[in-house]
Amino acid sequence: MRPERVRAVLESIRSRRMTIAGALSLLKQMPFEDRGFAKIDHHRHLRRGIPEAIYAAGKTPAQVAELFVRQARAGLAIATRVSPAHVRAVKRRFPRARHFATARMLASSLTAPGALRGTVCVVAAGTSDLPVAEEAAVTASLLGNPVTRVTDVGVAGLHRLMAHRSSLLAARVVIVVAGMEGALPSVVGGIVAAPIVAVPTSVGYGASYGGLAALLAMLNSCAAGIGVVNIDNGFGAGCLAHLINGPR
Amino acid sequence: MRPERVRAVLESIRSRRMTIAGALSLLKQMPFEDRGFAKIDHHRHLRRGIPEAIYAAGKTPAQVAELFVRQARAGLAIATRVSPAHVRAVKRRFPRARHFATARMLASSLTAPGALRGTVCVVAAGTSDLPVAEEAAVTASLLGNPVTRVTDVGVAGLHRLMAHRSSLLAARVVIVVAGMEGALPSVVGGIVAAPIVAVPTSVGYGASYGGLAALLAMLNSCAAGIGVVNIDNGFGAGCLAHLINGPR
C-alpha cells in the first residue's frame, strides 16, 4: 500500500470531495501492489539487502549490459557467470563496474564489510572448485560480510584443513564448496559449531554426474547443521550465509 | 588433550621425576584423542548443544532403550522415528522420558526455551507433512529455541499463508516443510527476510518419487536464502535452525 496514494483518498473523504462508496470502489480497484504487498516486498529487499543477480550465462552481452545499468541505477547491480564479452559490454556502458575474474562476476560497487557482523568463512575442496567458491565469497562480501577463505583442503589431506582450524572456528557461518565425492562439509561439520552452507560443484567426471554425487553426499551428511544449495550455486550460498549472519 | 593427564606429565618434569626425553616419548604415544581433538569435539558439543539423535527406525526396542538410557546419563537423549514399541521399551527403563506423538520422538527432558534467542517458525504445507514438521519443531524446541508453528498453508491457497504473515516476519529462522511439488519455500522466501531451512518430505505418489520432486524444486528455488536438508529430515532442519539462531 503506497501510503501517499491511500492518504490522498482518505483526505478526499475527509474533505468530502469523495463519497465513501466511491472511495471503497477506488480502494478495491487499486492494483494489488498498492495494497501492502509491494511494501512487504520493498521492506524485504531493504532488510535482506539482496538484489536480484543477473545470471549472464545464455544472455547476450547487450542484454546483460542493459540489465546491469538498470539495476545499478536502483542500487547494487550484480551479474554472475560473466564471460569476457559480457565484461567488455558492461564496462563500456558502466566503466566503474568491478570485475571479479575467478568468481566470474561483475558488481556496480564494492560494499564495505559491516563492522559488527560475524565472519563468513568460505572453504573450497580443490582448485577446480575455486570459481564457485569465489562466487560465494564475493557475493557475501558485496552484501557486507567480512569473508575469510580456506582453499585446497580436500578430505584426503586433512592436515591441510586442520591448519586453518582457527579461521574455521572464528566464523559465524561456514560455506563449504566441494565437487567429486562432496565429503568436506561432513568433515568441517565435525570441527565447527557454526551452521554450514554446503555447495556441491559440477567438478568431476564419469560417475560424478555433473555434481549429483556431491549433492547426494551433502544431503546425506552424518553431521547436523548443514544446509545445501543447488549445484554450482555460489551466489545462493553467499546470500544464505548473509541472511544467517543476521542484520547486526 | 585431557588437561589433567598432560598436567601430570608436566608436573613430573618440573619435579624432575621424569626426563624430557621420557616426557616427549610419552606425549607422542598418548592416544590421539588426548591431543586436542577430543577437546575440540567436546567444546563443539558444548557450544552446539546438539546431542547425537538415536534414529530408531530399523533398531529393536531394546537397542533404542539401551542407547537412550546411556545418552540420557550423559545429558539430553533424543530418539527419532520411534514406533509405539520403542516408546514402551524406553519408558520402561526411563519412565520420565517425554513422548512427542506426532513428531514420533522421545526426549529425556524438556529444555526451557532460552529467553534471549530468536524464534524458529515451522511452516508445513499439508497435514501429511506434520510428522516431519513436528520433528523439526520439537528438535528446535528441545535445543532451547522458542518455536511457532504455521500449518496447512499450501501454495494453492496463499491467503491461508498470508494470514500468518506476522508469525513469519517475526522469526529469526523459518523452517518450511513440504512434499509434492515443494513450492512453499519459494513463496515463503518472497515474504520473509530470515534465512529458510527447506525440508522436502516423501509425501506424494507417482512422479513425486518419494520426495525427489520436492527436493529438486527446493534446490532450484528462484528465491535466495534457502538451505535444503535431506528428504524427511526434520531433526536435521531443527538442528540447522538452532545453529543459525546462534548462541545468544
Next chain:
Amino acid sequence: MRPERVRAVLESIRSRRMTIAGALSLLKQMPFEDRGFAKIDHHRHLRRGIPEAIYAAGKTPAQVAELFVRQARAGLAIATRVSPAHVRAVKRRFPRARHFATARMLASSLTAPGALRGTVCVVAAGTSDLPVAEEAAVTASLLGNPVTRVTDVGVAGLHRLMAHRSSLLAARVVIVVAGMEGALPSVVGGIVAAPIVAVPTSVGYGASYGGLAALLAMLNSCAAGIGVVNIDNGFGAGCLAHLINGPR
C-alpha cells in the same frame, strides 16, 4: 478486503472520529485475508466447484471419517484411495456416504449431471487400469459431467478401440488412462478433435518403473492436444476434464 470493515474506517474518517494517520495505520495492520484474497478464493471455489479431496492412503480410518464429515457439512465430500476399513469408518459416521468400489472412492452425495455440459469420455487401456479410470470417471461425474466409458482397448488391438469411435468423437473431453507403454493417448489423439487428458498408471513391471515409461511416452506424444497428469492421478484427471468442459 471486507467492505464493511473498510467502510467503517472510511466513515470514521469522514466523521473525523479518526485521523488520517490513524486510519492509514489501521488499514496497514488489517490481516491479509481481509483485503480481497479470501474472497477471490471463495469465488474460485464457487466457480470451480472442486472440493479438496481427502487422500485416504496413509491416513487412519478415524482421520478420514473426521475429515469426511467436516467436508460433507461444508458441501460435497470426496475421499480417494479408500480401503474397506476407511469405508466402514466413514459409513459409521456418515451412513448415506456413497462408496464406489472399483474407483476406491467415497462421496457424500451424488451430483446429477448438468444438462447442458459436454460429455467426458474415459478410455482405459487394460483391465488393470480400471481403478484409476473409474477414479477419473466418478470424479468427473460427481462434479456434474455426463460420463461415457470405453474400456480394454489396448493399442495392440486397435479394432476394439475403433468400435467405440462414436463415443470418442462425441466427447467434449477425452480422458485416456494407460500403463505399460502408455501409447493409447497418441492413438486416440489421431482420432478425436477434443482435448485429451492423459493419465499414466503404475500398471506394469520391470522397466515400466512404476509408471515412468507410460508418463514419458505421454509427454512425448506425437499427437498435439494432450495434457498429462501425475501417475495414477485419476482424481486430478477428472477435475481437469471438468474445468475443460467449462461452466455451461
Next chain:
Amino acid sequence: MRPERVRAVLESIRSRRMTIAGALSLLKQMPFEDRGFAKIDHHRHLRRGIPEAIYAAGKTPAQVAELFVRQARAGLAIATRVSPAHVRAVKRRFPRARHFATARMLASSLTAPGALRGTVCVVAAGTSDLPVAEEAAVTASLLGNPVTRVTDVGVAGLHRLMAHRSSLLAARVVIVVAGMEGALPSVVGGIVAAPIVAVPTSVGYGASYGGLAALLAMLNSCAAGIGVVNIDNGFGAGCLAHLINGPR
C-alpha cells in the same frame, strides 16, 4: 472411403456392368485410406485446425524451406525452433512468411482471432522462459485464439503476479510457463478457475536437470486442474489450449 470411388462401383453394380462378387472383391482390395479412415482424419484436421508444425531444429534450411512451402500450399504452415538461417531460407522461397523472433517461429499467414472464442492467457515465470512462452502464445494466436500475456511473475514476488489478477481471471485457459522449481502453476491454480496448461522449461542449471525439476513439480502440483506438456513444448501447449478453448 472416398465417396466418388465407391459410388462408381455401386453404379456399376446397378447397371449390371459388374457382378456382386467382383464388386465385393474390389471393395475389399481398396487401400485402407479409401475406407473411411482418411476422411475421419480429414474431418479431424478440419475441426481441429491444427496443422503439423515443422520442427526446424536439426533440419537444414533447405529442408525447412521445402516443407514450409509445401504446407503453405495446403493451408497454414508453421515452423518452430527456427534459426536465422532457417528464416532466410524460408523468406527467400516464401517472402510473405511471418517471423516471430522471440518465439523462434515462422508462419505462412496470420490468422485473425475468432470473435467469439475465449481468451488464452500465457503466463511466464521469468525472462528466460519467454521463448517458450512466446511459442505457446504465437501458436494459440495463429490458431485463432485471442491471447493475453503476463510475464516475469516468479513465485518469489507474488505481488507482481497479483497485479495481473484480472487478466488471469478473464481467461478461458491459462498457459503457465516456468523453469527452475516450476512452482508457478500451483500458485496460479490457487487463483483462477480456468484449466491450466503447464509447460516446464529447461531454464535453470545444476539440479534443474534440464527441466526435470520443473516437470516433476508440475506433475505433483497440489492444485487441481493442471495438464502438463513436454519440457519446452510451447507449441503443444498452444495447441492444447486451442482445443480446450473449443470450437466456437
Next chain:
Amino acid sequence: MRPERVRAVLESIRSRRMTIAGALSLLKQMPFEDRGFAKIDHHRHLRRGIPEAIYAAGKTPAQVAELFVRQARAGLAIATRVSPAHVRAVKRRFPRARHFATARMLASSLTAPGALRGTVCVVAAGTSDLPVAEEAAVTASLLGNPVTRVTDVGVAGLHRLMAHRSSLLAARVVIVVAGMEGALPSVVGGIVAAPIVAVPTSVGYGASYGGLAALLAMLNSCAAGIGVVNIDNGFGAGCLAHLINGPR
C-alpha cells in the same frame, strides 16, 4: 468388412431396392470392425497362435479363475506369475489345468511340439534366474516349439557353458536369461549363429537396481543379433522365440 453384410447391400442396389446414395450412407455408417479390421485381427491370432496371457500378479484368485475358464473355452489359456492360491482357484474350476511350478504358470492344455520346427534353447545364468527361464521355456513349449534347457552357466565359469555347446549350436533360437551383470547374452552371441532373445531378470541387489544393470548390459552388447525384452518377461521371450522360429 463382413462379406455377407456388404453383399446384402450390393444385392439391394442391383435389385434397385436401395438407392446408391442410401447404400453409400449405409456403408459409411457401418461400425469399423465390420470393415476388415477384425478379420485381420482374427487372422493374426490364427497365424501367431499366441493367446493373450493372464498376468496373475495383482489379480485375485477368483478373477484369474474366471479369465482362465473363459480363455480355455476359446482355445489355449495361459496364466503367468500364479501364486498357490491362484492355482487352487483355477484347478477348482478347471481341474485339468496344468501347473508348472518353477515357471509359476498354468495352462489349459499341453501343446505337442511341432515335428518340423526348429529348437528353442533356453539358457539361464544362475539358479535364481530359473523361474523366469522356465516361464520362457514353458511358453515356447506350449506354443509348439521343441525346447532344450541349459542352466547354471554364469560367465565366471565359462567351461560350464562350453560343455553345452552342442545344444547351443543346434538351436534355431536361443533365449538367454540373466540377472546381475547380464553378460551372458554377449558370451553366447560369440558362440552361436542363431538369433538371441535376451531376458534381464531382477535377480541381484544393491546396484543391480531391480534388473536395470542387466537390461542396460544386454542393450549394449557388443555381440550382434540380440533382441531384448522387458525385465523378468519370460512369457514375452517365449512368444518372440516362437515367432522367430517361424510357421513351419
Next chain:
Amino acid sequence: MRPERVRAVLESIRSRRMTIAGALSLLKQMPFEDRGFAKIDHHRHLRRGIPEAIYAAGKTPAQVAELFVRQARAGLAIATRVSPAHVRAVKRRFPRARHFATARMLASSLTAPGALRGTVCVVAAGTSDLPVAEEAAVTASLLGNPVTRVTDVGVAGLHRLMAHRSSLLAARVVIVVAGMEGALPSVVGGIVAAPIVAVPTSVGYGASYGGLAALLAMLNSCAAGIGVVNIDNGFGAGCLAHLINGPR
C-alpha cells in the same frame, strides 16, 4: 584346433619321433585358439555372414579408411555413422566403396538379395527417424535380405500405416524404428504375425531423454513378439533381422 598342427604331432608320435609325454605336453601348451575355439568362431562368421562393422563416430578419417581397407580384403567391409570426411578418406583408398547417404554408411560391395529368403520390412515413424531406419535397411540388404520400406507412419495417423498393410503382412521380419513416445511397435504388433525388431531413436527433446522414453515404451509393449535393440542401433537391428530371417 588347427588340424595340420595336431596332425603333425600325431604323425610324430606314430613315427615315434616324439614320446607320448612330449606330445601331451606340446598339446597342452598350444595356444587356445588352436584347440577348437577359433574354428567355432570362423564357422560362426561363415554361417552368420555378419562382419564386424566399423563404428566411425569418434574415429579419424584415416583410422576408418585403414580399418575399411583391411576388412574389405577379408570380405565385406561395413562402416556406420560416417561423416563426409570419412567418406572422402575411404573413397580415396577404396574407390569402389559404396556410400549410403541417408544411412550414413559405407560398404565395400553390394550383396545381391538371396532369392529364397523372406523379406525384411523396415517401418519408420517419422522423417527424423530415417537415418536409423536406413542404417537398418541397408544393413539387412547388404547381408542378403530383400528389404521393403514403410516410412512416415506415426501412430497419430494410423490410416497412413494401414495403407501399407500388405507390405507389413508380407514380411518375415518387421523392423520398427521410432523415437518420441515409441508407440509404433505396439501398433504394428497388433497387425502383423511376424517377429518385430524395435529400434528406439534419440529423436525428440525434453522428456524424451535421448531416446529413453521410446526405449522404455518398447520394452513395456503390450504386444508380444517384440525384441528391442539399443537406441539408434540400426545396424544391430539389421543384423538381428538377418539372423531371424534364417539361413535359407
Next chain:
Amino acid sequence: MRPERVRAVLESIRSRRMTIAGALSLLKQMPFEDRGFAKIDHHRHLRRGIPEAIYAAGKTPAQVAELFVRQARAGLAIATRVSPAHVRAVKRRFPRARHFATARMLASSLTAPGALRGTVCVVAAGTSDLPVAEEAAVTASLLGNPVTRVTDVGVAGLHRLMAHRSSLLAARVVIVVAGMEGALPSVVGGIVAAPIVAVPTSVGYGASYGGLAALLAMLNSCAAGIGVVNIDNGFGAGCLAHLINGPR
C-alpha cells in the same frame, strides 16, 4: 584336457590301433571341459580358495540347507544373508555349522588365520553398517586372513578414527564400510598407504537412495587407491581383500 584320456588316444596312435584321421576326429569331438578349461577352473579354485557363497535371501530354508550340505562336503561352505529360519534348517542337517549373528552368515568350519599373511582391517562408519562390515570381516577371516576391526568412526568425529591410526597403518588391506554420504574411504585414503576396498551400504533414508549416494561418493573419491564393490556386498569385499592380501 584330461591327460589320461588324451594319453590313451596318443597311445592308440603309437600302437597303430587308431589312424591319425580317426584320432584327429576324436580329439575334436571331446567335450570342451576335457580340453583344459576345467583344469584352469579347478586350479583357480585351488589357488583362490574362494568357495561360491550361498546367497540365502530369497531362498527357502530347505534350499539353503541342501546347498550348504553339498558345498560343505566339497570343502568350505559359506551362506550369507541368513535368517533365523535358515540357521535352524542348516543346523538341523549340519550341526557343527558356525553361525555369525551380526554378519548374518553361516560357515561349515572356521579357517585358522594364515601365519604369514598381512592383516585385513575392517572399518565401519556407524553401528547400522555393522552387519555388512561383519560380513566382510567374517569372510576375510574364513578365507584365512587375520582381521582387525575399527567401528563407529564417522567422518564427523575424526578423533575417533584417529585413535585407531595404528590399526589402520598396520593393515595390508583396509575395507571401509559406510552408508549415508559415504565419505569415510576418502578420509581413510588420506591416512593409510594400503589399498582400500570401499563398501557402500544401504544405510540412510531419503536422498541416500538405498546406498546410491554412498556408492557415487566412493567412486568419485579424491583419494587414489580405492576399489569399490556393490552396495551391501560385504562378502565380495572380503574376497577382494583376500586376493589383494596375496597367496603367502
Next chain:
Amino acid sequence: MRPERVRAVLESIRSRRMTIAGALSLLKQMPFEDRGFAKIDHHRHLRRGIPEAIYAAGKTPAQVAELFVRQARAGLAIATRVSPAHVRAVKRRFPRARHFATARMLASSLTAPGALRGTVCVVAAGTSDLPVAEEAAVTASLLGNPVTRVTDVGVAGLHRLMAHRSSLLAARVVIVVAGMEGALPSVVGGIVAAPIVAVPTSVGYGASYGGLAALLAMLNSCAAGIGVVNIDNGFGAGCLAHLINGPR
C-alpha cells in the same frame, strides 16, 4: 608434533622459566600440523609413492605447465587428459617431459620398473577403450610396476582372450578396461586368481549412458574379487593396482 618445539616447552618447565598452566595453554594453541598429522601425511606419500596427478581437462595450457613444473621439482609430475596444446605448453617449460600419446598423459620422468614387484596386466575390451587402458598402464608403469597389455579381447570373441591366458595368469593384479556392456571383468574373473581392478569406460552410445551400463555391470559381477573405479578413471586404476602390488 614437532619434537624440537615441544622439547623447548618442556625444558622451559623444567628450568621453571614457564609455569605449568602457561605450558598447558601453549601446547593447546600449537597448530594441528605440528602435532603429528603432517608427518603421517609425509610418511604416507613416501610409502605410497603416488604423486597427485594434474587433471588437465578444463585447465589452460599455462595452468597445467605451471603445476607440472612445480610438481616436477618436488618429484614425479604426472598430468592426465592432456590435449596437444597442453603438451606444447609443458614441453616449452619442461623440455624433457615425456608424452604418452594414446594415454593422453605427460610425465616428468620415466620410472624404471622395480625388479622384485609383481606384474600388472592391463586388459582392454575394444580399440576405443585404449586411451583409458593406456592411462592405467602408463600410470602403473610410472609408479614402478612391470606392465603387460592384452588388447581387443571382447567377450563376444573369447578365443582372442584365451590366447593371452598366460599373460593373465602371470599377473599379480589385472586391470580390465571395458565400455558398452562391461562384461569382460566377469569373464576374466573366471580365469585368473589375481584381484581385478575394473574400469568402466564411456565407450558406447544410446543406453550405455556414458558408461553407466558398464559401471553397473561391473558392480554386479558374479565373479568375486573385483574392485571398481570411476568411469574412464585409468589413472585411479593404475594407482590401485600399484598399491595392491605392494611395497616389495
